[in-house]
Each structure stands twice: as structure tokens, then as C-alpha cells.
Amino acid sequence: MDTELALAWVREIAAAVERQEAQLTELDSAIGDSDHGSNLRRGFNAVMTALDSPEPTAVGAVLAKTGATLISKVGGASGPLYGSAFRAMGKALPEEKATTAALATALAEGLLAIQQLGGAAPGDKTIVDAWAPALAAFEQAVSQGLSAAAEAAAEAADQGARDTVPLQARKGRASYLGPRSIGHQDPGATSTALIFRALAQSARTA
Amino acid sequence: MKKLINSPETVLTDALTGFAAAHPELAVDIPNRVIARAVRPERPKVALISGGGSGHEPLHAGFVGPGMLDAACPGEVFTSPVPDQMLTAAQAVHSGAGVVLIVKNYTGDVMNFQLAAELAVEEGIEVRTVLVNDDVAVEDSTWTAGRRGTGATVMVEKIAGALAERGAALDEVAAVAQRVNAASRSFAIALTAATVPAAGKPGFDLPEDEIEVGVGIHGEPGRRRERLRPANELAAEVVDTILADHDLAAGDEVIALVNGLGGTPLLELYVVYGEVQARLAERGIRIARNLVGNYVTSLDMAGFSLTLTKADAELLELWDAPVATTALTWS
Numbered sequence: 001m002d003t004e005l006a007l008a009w010v011r012e013i014a015a016a017v018e019r020q021e022a023q024l025t026e027l028d029s030a031i032g033d034s035d036h037g038s039n040l041r042r043g044f045n046a047v048m049t050a051l052d053s054p055e056p057t058a059v060g061a062v063l064a065k066t067g068a069t070l071i072s073k074v075g076g077a078s079g080p081l082y083g084s085a086f087r088a089m090g091k092a093l094p095e096e097k098a099t100t101a102a103l104a105t106a107l108a109e110g111l112l113a114i115q116q117l118g119g120a121a122p123g124d125k126t127i128v129d130a131w132a133p134a135l136a137a138f139e140q141a142v143s144q145g146l147s148a149a150a151e152a153a154a155e156a157a158d159q160g161a162r163d164t165v166p167l168q169a170r171k172g173r174a175s176y177l178g179p180r181s182i183g184h185q186d187p188g189a190t191s192t193a194l195i196f197r198a199l200a201q202s203a204r205t206a
Numbered sequence: 207m208k209k210l211i212n213s214p215e216t217v218l219t220d221a222l223t224g225f226a227a228a229h230p231e232l233a234v235d236i237p238n239r240v241i242a243r244a245v246r247p248e249r250p251k252v253a254l255i256s257g258g259g260s261g262h263e264p265l266h267a268g269f270v271g272p273g274m275l276d277a278a279c280p281g282e283v284f285t286s287p288v289p290d291q292m293l294t295a296a297q298a299v300h301s302g303a304g305v306v307l308i309v310k311n312y313t314g315d316v317m318n319f320q321l322a323a324e325l326a327v328e329e330g331i332e333v334r335t336v337l338v339n340d341d342v343a344v345e346d347s348t349w350t351a352g353r354r355g356t357g358a359t360v361m362v363e364k365i366a367g368a369l370a371e372r373g374a375a376l377d378e379v380a381a382v383a384q385r386v387n388a389a390s391r392s393f394a395i396a397l398t399a400a401t402v403p404a405a406g407k408p409g410f411d412l413p414e415d416e417i418e419v420g421v422g423i424h425g426e427p428g429r430r431r432e433r434l435r436p437a438n439e440l441a442a443e444v445v446d447t448i449l450a451d452h453d454l455a456a457g458d459e460v461i462a463l464v465n466g467l468g469g470t471p472l473l474e475l476y477v478v479y480g481e482v483q484a485r486l487a488e489r490g491i492r493i494a495r496n497l498v499g500n501y502v503t504s505l506d507m508a509g510f511s512l513t514l515t516k517a518d519a520e521l522l523e524l525w526d527a528p529v530a531t532t533a534l535t536w537s
Contacts, residue, residue: 072290080317175350
């Protein structure tokens, strides 16, 4: 991954968030407080502005700046979680370009940051339920190159998000609903799937 | 949706503009969304900072002033503030004695305040964080995000604020805040749901003759739904639910807050207070101090919450200490 591809990935996330804002908000209104779509849109709009001036010149810098902007603009739970993940990924990539193996390590650092801050484990009906299987699929396909690894990760994240439907939430505001959270797809896992889908798309067209 | 707003997008900025115009005695930083005392302390003093989503007014900005908070950070409606706000607040009010962050236990608030604390420490500011988690409606803390912070926030901010005003050290102020939280329990009943301006419709549908028992302050549904009953029965249920979770016994004294959720007339809150007082008296528990009114609201939700803080001589003396904020004032 080079700087250009990193920028393309983040831009693709921003575009996808814009397209799917209503869907994310609808999922969140069922088991949360109806602001996941609008919060992420506000955050990634700010990221787009931040990345324009001046444009970062290394993969790590793109991701770190994305993370810092999300932390300072979003609020709620998704801002700190995604912000810390991108910041950790940026920190894990000190070279100008990143090999696919290095990106796998960075994605693992991102998951670690999310789990350290939010304390969620797989099965808690959160971001982790999409990120963890995506990371595993990416790691397994590293030798096949970025495009294949990213595609495998995107599919695993989609599946992971769908698999949150029968789960009962144990973290975040949905947890107050107890058994009433069962039967709904987790909005955070859904936006994570969107992030990995964006990676696959930008890797394919690079 | 009928609301006195210009637009859902500008409601927070517009409200802060009005708050600043109404209260020139406070320093309102509208772009950074920080409300702070305008006058710096003469000697180093532990600074108390709180914050949270907007829509709970007068919490927290209404409690900024001598004897209570040093600064407050309002987020978007029902969305926690961002770490930069708390850092800006800490830099504005830190006078060398450290900062206590008072955080209501919600996932977003906890994480944003944690990141803020890390930033403040990097700036050389000593920080203690106190979590408020008084809502007994959340029964199973192991499998949820834990008990929510609600009405007890008022007691924590008032009592810790009084101790900080006297020049107590950082750890002492944090300790008394934790002690007040541990001595407090709350429970709420909603008659209607809140309408978030950006959402435009109530957070949940509640039929004319039903109530939501055990609600939080963000429009999330509660423990269960019941038929509406007379105030004496509802007050008794709320008192009994709290007592079942509290170590209060006959002969104990409490500070009681009968809190309106935003859409309930004071007339009805006094009806509830009378019933609460009577029910507690039957159990031999005396209300030593009380507050009746709208202090921790949930936009336009109708209903009330009850908070009981077990009191002792030290806590009562700090409660009685002078306070001068827009929402709480006595000398």
C-alpha cells in the first residue's frame, strides 16, 4: 500500500458512509440512539478536510491523521473507537509504503486498540465481531497479495456483521436492552464491514 | 415535532449563544463548546470538570460556578463531548492543583473522557476520573455496559465542589466524589418518550395509558412497560426499588432529589415528593435535605427520577456549603 492507495481507501470509506448513512442510522435506532450514521458522516467529512491540507506523504501519516480527526470530531463511542484504531494502524506503519504483511500487523494493532479502549470480546455484538474475522481472513490471505487479502477480509467482515443479528449486546448502549437487542444487526459491526469493503474496492482499482 | 429551534443542526450552538448572553458571569467558549468560571481562583484549587451529551440541562453547564464545577463540556444532543473539549476546559481552569473529571457511566462518555485524561496528563496536568453509576434499573452489570450515571451526578458535583472550594487536595476531592456516588441510588419512570431534534420523532412509542419503568436519560426504553397508576403507587414502587438495592435502615438520613425529566410540571413533582417522603418515613428514613425540580433532564420526556444519597454529618455539611451557579444557588 502506498500513500495514494491509503488516501483512496479513506476517501472510499467517506463516500460509503455518505451513501449508507440512512441504513446505519436505522440499524442504530433499533438498538441504540439513532446517531451512528450522522456521527460517522460528520467525522469522515472532517477527515476529508484534514487530509487536504496538507496532504500526508506516507501511509502511516494518512491513517494517523484520519484517527486523530475522528477522535476530535465525532464523540459518542464510534469516534474514540475508530479514531484509536486508525491512530494505532498509522503508528504501526512507519515506512512510506506498507507491505501487505505490514498492513496485516497494522490491522491487528487497530483491533487491539479497539479492544483495549472498549473492552469488548468477540460475541459482545460490537465492531469486534466484524473486525476480528476480517483480520483473520486478511492474515490468512497475505501471501496472495493485497487485493486478494482485502477481498477475503471484506467478505469475512460482511459475514461477521450479519452474524451479530442473533447475538445479545453486552457492551454499549444496546446492552441496556438485554434480550431485546437480539434480532438486530449491530450498527458498529456494519460500519466496520463498510471499512473493509472500502479497502477491497480501493485495492482492486489501484 | 414542535420545538423552539432554528434548525436541528444549530440547536447546540444557538443554545450556547443564548446561555452566554444570559450569563455574562461565566466564560462561554462557543466554538470549543466549553463553559467555565470567568474568575480564576486566587490560590491553586482542584478543578472540577464534567460534561456529557446535551439535552440534560441544567446538567452540566448549569452547575458551573463557585462551590460546584469549574467547567462543563456539552456534546451534541445525547452524544458525549470529544476529548479536545475536556482538554481545552482543563487548560482553562487548571490552577496547579490537578483536575477531577466527573463522568457519567456511558460507553461513549467513558472513552472520550479517558482519551481526554491521557491528553491532559501529556500536558502535565494531574487528573483523577470519577465515574457516576447510580441507576439501579440496570440490574445485570456483568453483561451490560454497567449502571448508568443519572441524578446522583448533582450530589457528586455539589459535594465534591464544596470540598474543592475549601482547598482540599486532589485525592481527597476525588475520594469524596466516589463516596457520594457509592452512597447514591436512582430510579426513573417515564410517561412519554423524548424527541431528539435531529430524529424528529419520539425515541419510543408509548400508548396513552402506559408508562416505561426504569428508563435512562437518553430516550432508551426501560426495564418494562406498565399501566399508568396513581402517583402514590408509582412513588412507592420507585422508593421500594431503590431501598431493595441500598443499605439504608431505619434511623438513617438521606439527601433526596425528586427530579423532573423535562416535560413534567413542578405541581406533579411535589405530589411525588410528598409520597416519597411519606413512604420513606414509614421505613424510618428521614429526608435531611431535598431538591425538587428539573436538574437532570431528558429533553422533553415526561416523568421523574428519584435519587437517594445516604447522608452523614460530613456530607450534609458539604451539601450546605455556599454554591452560586445558574441552577443551584444558596449561601
